[in-house]
Amino acid sequence: MKEVKRGRIFWMILPFILIFILANIAFGPVYVPVLDVFKALLGMHVPSTYKIIVLQLRLPRILLGLGVGAALSMTGNTFQAMLKNPLADPYILGVSSGAAFGAILANVIAQLYYPYFVFYMWIFAFAFGLLATAITYFVSRRGGKLPTTELILSGVIVNLMFGAGVTFLIVYGWRDVQITSFWLLGSLSGAGWHDVILVGLVSIATGVFFTSISKYLNAMVAGEEEAMFLGVNVELLKLLIFVVGTLVTAVAVSTSGIIGFVGLIMPHISRRIFGADHRISMPASAILGGTFLVACDTVARTAFTPAEMPIGTITALIGAPIFIYILRRRIQNV
């Protein structure tokens, strides 16, 4: 009975969330009157500057934020259930740094040798993301389990390793130190419609996949064996989750850099509000993650006008205290 209610809360707040997301289009370094924003969205006549700002700059940015936030948040939610660890997320596990390393490697190769390598960017990101995941997983594994401390420590090591790799590639290969901050702290600035289409397609497909495995994730919350007893092909499921989770992270990272903490805190908050059942928490964390990132990006583009702030610094400022809170609670419980 109550489960239905939680679902209903979700549907009830959804329109408000959509309104909130739309409201973000009204904010930016350049003042555009709210009425003109709506006119531009509806294709009515407005000054061309406003039209470009709303349709070519802000709307793609907001949609990209929605897609990236949803993708990272769902991936975090899935990793947490699969690894039986509420602190798992693509950033903590080092997947994001691995993917960033791959993306930059492709860029450097493109810059120095073969220009068409730019198109392989997300494939490189994917390959190195998988490598990073595999390293974290095998370094932290202790007798078939993934203890919190080991997982976080090996994630830190993998992050440091690939973070150093990123700096190395940029400073020595690319020789453009300024773009380091884009890759290491992320940004939605300069997002184009082609980014939106790529991320949109990938995150919708991933959303369907993650939602369709929700019942198996529910079965996983008491461990792999219990899931097997309920008929879940655990090894196949884990493989699929690792591959799909890494793929979506790679696409997110290659379009907007490394954005931390979204995948960690948003699933946690959505579980707090809507309960742990993945059939609800999965779509909920997608919506919350997307909304959170859109809001953070509004801060990133307006706080220090006309300079852009890397969005990762804002998600970290909000996310790190919540991370500490979850970690402390976790340690007390264990």
Place this chain on the structure above:
Amino acid sequence: MSKILEVEKLSYAYPKSNRMALEFVSFQIEEGEIVGIIGPNGSGKTTLIKSILAVNDYKGSIRLYDHEIKNIPRRELSKIVGVVAQEFIPIYDMKASEIVEMGRTPYTNIFGDLSKDDREYVDSAFKALNISHLKDRMFYSLSGGERQIVYTAKTFAQNSKLFLLDEATVHLDIGNAQHLLLKIKERVSEFKTTVLATFHDINQASAFSDRIIVMKSGKIYSIGKPAEVLTEKMIKDVYAADCNVIEDPASGVVNVFMNMGEKRLTSVNSSL
């Protein structure tokens, strides 16, 4: 009566140490039977249960309704075999109803929507165990006994033909243990469910089971009705314990008493 489970020359070695956990274990279970497994720690009880669930890579053969367990798709297997282990520890706090609904995992569609039928199975599992009032409670707010009963309800909702209990009562007090075992017995008589249960407590096994398998160092020491199997010699050989075996005159159940080497006077009564 037809055989539900046939185990033949089952062996299993731990992958790293190569130590044998099970060696040439053979037995059969009839449909509707309750079979208890006892044996000291490390005698292979849990490994045996895991082999029947095809969780480990065993040698020999385990046939369920004449099909080799390894070859049964996991989803189909989970419709036939349900498990209650020592305890259920979810990472997230969930509602009791959400946990019992997990029992329907093998039956629901890809999005996990519960059909009307599925909901009925969930409801009847709650009713069968007399815990309908716990439905909306959060799992971690329940007592240890209540948690284990909710966990059992999940397995009831799974509607399996064969129940495997792996020391399911080991953390329970006598009241909860009795409640749980009685409810399982009720289910057995109602649905002709078959039960294979390992026990830490020999006396619980004796009271609960139609037959008992005694394990020692990965082999079957003896197999038979409780009264035939539970002997002072067996206890000495298998557990290296000095015990007296006495039959309860009221129920006919055989019980094992630890022998502490002294005869105690019934002083409590006399002093009153």
Place this chain on the structure above:
Amino acid sequence: MKKFLVSLILTAVLVVSIFASYYPITLVDDAGNVVTIQSTPIRVIDAAPSVTDFLLQLGYANKIVGVTQYDSYTKAENIGLLYPLDLEKIVSLKPDMVFLFGGFQLPQYASLKKLGINAFVLNANSLNGVYRDVMDVATIMGDPQKGSTLVDKLQSIESKIENSAYNIPLDSRPTVFYGTPGKEIWTAGMGSYLNELISLAGGVNITGNYAGPNGWLPVSPEFIVSKNPDIILVPYYAPGGEKAAIQQFDTFPPFKDLKAVKEGHVYAIDGNIASQPNTQLIGLLEQIYNIFQKW
């Protein structure tokens, strides 16, 4: 001001030379380090591409014994990376002076100092800074006269441009944006030498009122759209990359309707020169001035 500065240094040098022995001399480098030079350097390591220009312009190419692998000057030993410096290699070349640039190479000053190697940081962020660096290098190498000749030459070019640009009325100066479209758009703001060049050449930098680290900042694309600059300067790095650099504005949808893009006022400038504060900036100033003349 700069004339005063130059003459001050010259007077100091003159006073020193009156007392016969030129060395030892003590100078303060661009990072604020006090550096004493005991005798004429004869083995110089040029540890950054931006530094090479000073040595070549002053005619000290023959004193260079080591350059980094990124340098366009290749007639000296390759010492490898800019950071971290290959200290063993540097020691083995027995230099009596190592020229560094600022930024991420700064921590290397201390490492060199610990090894007893004399180093000097050249990190100008204005044209005056470049003139001072020319004088510093000339003074260190023992011939301040060479320095002042070069500075005079550069200054005369600068003042010619400055004087003619000075007469352009404020409201008919073009608004200018410098940068490359993309994920993060870095541009030159207040306090950067590029901002100074744009002003001297008679333009108005749209981000000239905003500061950032070293004068550089990542700017929001919305801001550029709303300012709609008259002229866009885009850096290119690979030889022959002018066309591709300019095309980036046509292919970046939010920018393709900018005034400068539509009217064909997007111009490529050599990014390697624009990112190295040395005497080449005067040439860049001339180039930018000529670009502005076309508007």
